Amino acid sequence: MNVLTFPSNEELNEAAAGLLTATLHQKANAVLGLATGSTPIGVYEKLVEFYKKGRVSFQSATTFNLDEYVGLPRDHAESYYTFMNTRLFQHIDLPEANAHIPDGHADDPQQECERYDRMIGQAGGIDVQILGIGHNGHIGFNEPGDTLQSATHLIELHEETRKANARFFASIDEVPTKAITVGLGTIMKSKSILLLARGSDKAEIMRRALRGPIDPQCPASFLQLHPQLIVMTDSEAGRLL
Template sequence: MNVHVFDSNEKLNEAGAGILIGTVQTKPRAVLGLATGSTPIGIYEEVVKEFKRGLVSFRKASTYNLDEYVGLPAGHPESYLEYMKHHLFDHIDLPAESAHIPDGSAADPEEECKRYDAMLADAGHIDLQLLGLGHNGHIGFNEPDHALNSATHVVKLREQTRAANARFFGSLEEVPTHAITMGVGAILKAKTILLVVRGADKAEIVHRALTGPIATEVPASLLQTHPSLVVLLDAEAGRLFR
């Protein structure tokens, strides 16, 4: 495990983008696992800048997103598909058919989970998996539980998670109650995991996840078992590591 604490978000974003870009430069057909939320936005902005400078091409790469809300109609501005288009996909040369996100509007979400797992299996191991961290220690939408599902599955979102995401919607009532998420099994199979955490409100949970007991009640604690984990923290999130 390599933990890096940055004094500025600019340096953190550059470091995160550098790791992602370096993966594609080294392996043009890289399989990337991508995340959403506020945490990776600055990293994606740096990636777009470097792409526009001609330093990287995603033409041969493929991407697989961690999760998607269940029940949002196609084109909903808060769907993770629209998020990815806005922050990354519309600004780089990744072919549309090479970008994969669970279909939260599928008529049968359980079948959609099986379809997504089959695609992940066909793609082979993810070369680089980008992760954020929830306030309760969730990764993807794998919420704390007595046991964690290794496969892609439908999850009922905890109220704490819905409240944290309400800022993106008009009200808490508009936040979906369920999501499709990649399971911890696929996440941990990635060759390299890049965990990015920002903010003082995440300082205690990220320290607990990376230094405390490994337990499914803190899903991110399972990352301690990964042989190639890189952690990027801003100064506030990393205050307990100094």
């Protein structure tokens, strides 16, 4: 585990985008695992800046997003499909066919989960997986529980997660109750993992995830077992590490 703490968000964004840029320089057809939420936005903005300056190309890359809400149309303002297109994809040269996001509107969610796992496997697995962390320790939408699922699966979102995401909707009643998420086993098969965290409200869960016992009640704690885990935090999120 390599823990890097940055005094400013700008420096964190620069470092994370730099790592992904270096990955694409070394392997132009790298497979990137992408996350949504507020944490990676600054990194995506920096990647767009790097692309516009000619520092990186995504022409040969492939991306797989971690998750998607179930029941939201793709063109819904808060779907992760819309998030990724407006924040990153429409600003870079990644071919549309190479950008993959679970279909939360699929007629058969279970078949969609199986299809998504097959696609990741056929692509050779994830080279670098970006992760944020929820206040309850979830990664992707892998929520705390007595057991965790390895493969991509349909998940019932915890109330705490829905409340945290309610700020993006008119009310919590509009936040979907289910999502499709890449499973912990698939995440852990990534060749390297980049865990990002910002803000003092993430300090305690980061301590629990990275310094506490490995426990399915804190899914992120399993990241301690990954041989190529890179952690990037601001000074507040990393203060207990």
